[in-house]
Amino acid sequence: MFELSDRAARYRDDLLTFMDEHVYPAERVYHEQMAAAGDPHFHPPVLEELKAAARERGLWNLFHPHPQWGPGLTNSEYAPLAEIMGRSAELAPEATNCNAPDTGNMEVLTLFGSEEQQREWLQPLLEGTIRSAFAMTEPAVASSDATNIELRMERDGDHYVLNGRKWWTSNALHANCRVLIVMGKTDPDAPVHRQQSMLVVPMDTPGITVVRNLPVFGYQDREGHAEVVFEDVRVPSSAVLAGEGAGFLIAQSRLGPGRIHHCMRAIGIAERALDLMIDRAQARTTFGAPLADRANIQDWIAESRIEIDMARLLTLKAAHLMDTVGNKAARTEIAAIKVAAPQVALKVVDRAIQVHGGGGVSDDFPLASMYAHLRTLRLADGPDEVHKRTIAQLELRRRDPSWGRKG
């Protein structure tokens, strides 16, 4: 795992060059275009330029594990690329068509979509001409327990009628968003993990209302995290993915790779924050010496290096296990990185903020925004506590295989 395959190394080198030549220089342009637009959901031209440049270099759909749709990299091969993209998290993932939740949606459509769905939605998503959202979480119930989901999908002839409310539907306010994958309940009387289904729903279907965007801390994100109301939304029964009752299964299947992507991007963010911390500590002087000469700041730098490296290795191990023995055997690791990577990244960014003083909490540096968005990772896909619970159950059964199954 410490050595990349040749082709992964080539992608990494190309991506690093692309970051240096295109992405980092575009960051300032991006912020200027967004500020000038005065609309947080504006789609800035620089992004399309980046997409064109990435595609030209073959840095496109790198995430896609299926050779017919992308380079077919393994999780272990793609992971280091995701880290690099994380260093400029607002631009690089979308520039390379590797941004969530489109990646997860594309995987789901690849695996479970009908030919028609693939033609209508997967194709333009892979082209990057449209965007998609994933409507899972609901405001009324704790999302850490997926069986809580309440949005109703009732069969009415050859249609489903959807009624309910979702939130944190990320990407729904992206200027190019055209389609939602919606998780809901088709059969409340089925066994608990067979009650849910996923439907592919065009954004312009009557009855769908984006009520508002949810800010993250104070940030209005470009792609948006929408609260969406479904009122008698009618879709043909062909909209169902992989058959009625498959919702829970599909949800599970998309989790693994998404975790790797999120965690590696978080590590990339942490590396960028560490660089900013070091640079600032070298540049600022108080009481006659640069901050970088102070032993407490040096401790922060060293602890950041240690923690980042450990979190990266754990994530790479999870990726390796997924590639070799599968998601089920890697359950502990997939849960563990979800806890570890965001926490490490938050610690590093917080130290970097402290070294930056007032600048650190403003928008002169990306640190406050990094912190806010990393903080959501401790909640998205279930809070830390749910993942620790999973790990603990596995450990308890490691020592006593009958644990939790008695009586």
Place this chain on the structure above:
Amino acid sequence: MFELSDRAARYRDDLLTFMDEHVYPAERVYHEQMAAAGDPHFHPPVLEELKAAARERGLWNLFHPHPQWGPGLTNSEYAPLAEIMGRSAELAPEATNCNAPDTGNMEVLTLFGSEEQQREWLQPLLEGTIRSAFAMTEPAVASSDATNIELRMERDGDHYVLNGRKWWTSNALHANCRVLIVMGKTDPDAPVHRQQSMLVVPMDTPGITVVRNLPVFGYQDREGHAEVVFEDVRVPSSAVLAGEGAGFLIAQSRLGPGRIHHCMRAIGIAERALDLMIDRAQARTTFGAPLADRANIQDWIAESRIEIDMARLLTLKAAHLMDTVGNKAARTEIAAIKVAAPQVALKVVDRAIQVHGGGGVSDDFPLASMYAHLRTLRLADGPDEVHKRTIAQLELRRRDPSWGRKG
């Protein structure tokens, strides 16, 4: 210190009633008025209604230690009131004319202002008809070392001419802000702590430009944290407070009480967050039990209670020492609370966010905003590390009085 004086207890009771009857119910109105205005610096009518109601009840200028201008409460007496105000930090302090930095400015004008300055600025500030800002921190230098300040104040006949750049000038974007107290350098050749002066400068003086508002995490605060440029700003020499070279001394004098206010408000914020955490933990159910029944959530609640109570006691002790033996003898405590109170409050708020899930990072609850603003307290008035350094010096000298004074 555990028992309040009778009059302090009366104020506390009155304030608690005022919070219940006026402030908490006004929170929703406030947010609606702000949202409707579409201007982050809008001055919403509900605030003037609250101010009128507070004044009518005698809950006005409670902070002011001088009996001729306010109730003349000691730091120990006012501290518990500041905590209560902190529970609704966007409304209660301003409603009672006890908001920073106006409080510090009013104290400075009381102690060091000329009769003219008091008539022109102190009087309307005490009336709550105008607001003021304090321009101290500068973007180009580390503010943790106050001698770094660079804004030039050059004498030109009976005027001073100001040139320089400030940021984090809080309140400068308040709709009613009319005056700045500015810290700058009048004599670069004087001894290091006599180079600085403070001037009272009307906001509308030519040459003053508010360049931008600095967001806190993503938040655009109503009162604003301005970056302000001074270009050949001319003010009469009578604008100087307490004479040329007194800037550092005045800065020191305002620190102590301000610390108590900030820290007690932080504790009030933490108490509010703890209440929200408990309420949510009791209301949300996962895997068949309310979160409040889980031992990890119970640990968070208990640890929050313990930490809040300890931070409050330390702050009350600092207030007590300031009242009885003075700021100098209380240096360790005044530095200690600046480190302890924000950190405790941040921990509590972070746990509350975690219990709230996605709601915790949005604007459906005040938690994300609390976190963002508490985070700035670890930087304002110098970062934690500067205060720890102060404490360590005092401890090192406690064991070896000659420490740091040798050779």
Place this chain on the structure above:
Amino acid sequence: MFELSDRAARYRDDLLTFMDEHVYPAERVYHEQMAAAGDPHFHPPVLEELKAAARERGLWNLFHPHPQWGPGLTNSEYAPLAEIMGRSAELAPEATNCNAPDTGNMEVLTLFGSEEQQREWLQPLLEGTIRSAFAMTEPAVASSDATNIELRMERDGDHYVLNGRKWWTSNALHANCRVLIVMGKTDPDAPVHRQQSMLVVPMDTPGITVVRNLPVFGYQDREGHAEVVFEDVRVPSSAVLAGEGAGFLIAQSRLGPGRIHHCMRAIGIAERALDLMIDRAQARTTFGAPLADRANIQDWIAESRIEIDMARLLTLKAAHLMDTVGNKAARTEIAAIKVAAPQVALKVVDRAIQVHGGGGVSDDFPLASMYAHLRTLRLADGPDEVHKRTIAQLELRRRDPSWGRKG
């Protein structure tokens, strides 16, 4: 609470003088006498000399709240004295006849003992001529839940017959130990908190076997923590304290003051460790500068100061509440200090060890021993988790008075 009463201040001054003139100089003598004896439970002559000196100065039984038996200090008055004793925890408490568990036993005998019991046991305990132990915890059950206790006390005519096993019976290996107060179950069929009784049992009663001493980390403590087996131990029925079924109640009553004593001694230990840390940091040089000049060591010193001061204030508040509103109203605080004080002290001692290098873990400094014994405080009287649970229940009911009492 920040000012001591006059008489408490007098005791404090006298005690400080006694520490300087007698206790600290005796520490080396003590260790030499113990080493020479080759018996960890040896009673060294220097201790008797210290006891004589303390008694002569009126520094005797300071803990005793009842004026007829001691100075009658309140918890608030005694607390600062306990802290001072904690600075030399192996000598000062016993030198002043204020060592646990004799203090708790003396209180229990004062409140609940018959005249005969007081004459036979309380009097010599107050004189310091004998020592006593408290047999509560049992190896077979979790002591965090007191209703788990299993030692049987069966009535047989006008006797009780005891059968069972205790451990962590502290003081039982003290050379002068003559009596045990034993908690056991007299009536397994009574309501859950009326099943237990406490008996006064002479150490030389047939059937009592001290099986072994329990080391604390590697330490064999002089007073010992015994595992004691009771086999058909017969004691007259007059041995019962406060009547059959009162065991749980008596146990509760001794908890409060004992907590204050333990926590204040822990704070005294922490203060001593901080002094050692500072002295060492000033004395040791690496890479051309004393450790005390390093910002990370300074951070440790400052954090230690802040944390110690907060833990002390919380403990003093608990003492104050116990004195003024009683143990029941102070439940949160009494639980809180049990969690906070040992943890703070452990943190400080651990930092001091780190600054001392190899010396810190050896017996050249008292730090490793401090750590080991403070670590037991996180378990004695119930682990942290039980106390946090108590606090959480009270907080949950603060917000919802019916919490945990429903259906």
Place this chain on the structure above:
Amino acid sequence: MFELSDRAARYRDDLLTFMDEHVYPAERVYHEQMAAAGDPHFHPPVLEELKAAARERGLWNLFHPHPQWGPGLTNSEYAPLAEIMGRSAELAPEATNCNAPDTGNMEVLTLFGSEEQQREWLQPLLEGTIRSAFAMTEPAVASSDATNIELRMERDGDHYVLNGRKWWTSNALHANCRVLIVMGKTDPDAPVHRQQSMLVVPMDTPGITVVRNLPVFGYQDREGHAEVVFEDVRVPSSAVLAGEGAGFLIAQSRLGPGRIHHCMRAIGIAERALDLMIDRAQARTTFGAPLADRANIQDWIAESRIEIDMARLLTLKAAHLMDTVGNKAARTEIAAIKVAAPQVALKVVDRAIQVHGGGGVSDDFPLASMYAHLRTLRLADGPDEVHKRTIAQLELRRRDPSWGRKG
């Protein structure tokens, strides 16, 4: 790195079997033999039985990287074996002739010893018939800065005369210890890293006095950590290793592999502690439920799993880098594991102690002893702070190659 080589996997399987069949069953016997002997430095027969059994199975000198002396495993191959040995740290390393500091001494004698030295000392060490110690650290100076070393080695004709004092000379009190490798100063006027030499000194050389054993917390370790005085100790000049002035270089060379061994054993200790924690949590019931059902205990289990796995991966990466690019290129990782592994292990053991209650701090479980000895790892070979300093310097130069080298 996630897959072991075939031969490493065979050794692992054999070692696991050996642990199950011989080592774990011997633990009780070992403690009984030690207790019966009444001498902490007794050499118990069970150990020789284990050594014979290990050797018979080919589990002997596994650490030795040179094929002519051992199996010639790489660091990556040996690391997982060291972890397994760490699970029974008092027995398994010595049973397999893989215990420190003999391993380091054997490596040094292999690389730098003369033929005579190899015949006289290396051969019996490899046979396990004698033991050796390493005398480096000194009580009078901070060992974190190796240039502080003061023991004098003065040339007198064809002899060296040694005068000085060492401590933490581990193994010196082992019943079979016959030889010391001593670091001292041969030329105070040489360049700072060429002043030191290492000599091979028989334990029975006149002038060597073992003054005392240093306890670790309260533990008197069997192998001993000696304070040793050298008074006019004369050794022939042929005792020098690799020539005069090579001391610092040799010290450096032994560091790398020793770090891997120590850290992997620490991880093995942590795994054993985690198993104990889980078993106890499943076995103990309070308030009507097993501890293992409590969410806070589950959090501890999960966090322990996550942290152990991260620390292991970092150590394996360091081993891999040492094998592939060498110690110099792995400086960050070698420093990082020295900080990370002991801290993780201490956290896990501390949680396990807490779950065990009073048993956890006694000798009924190995936890308190584990804690005490792991705690020394944060100091041995330099305290954490020195290693963080090293990492920070490398990071600072990563961003600015001229950092610390200017003017």
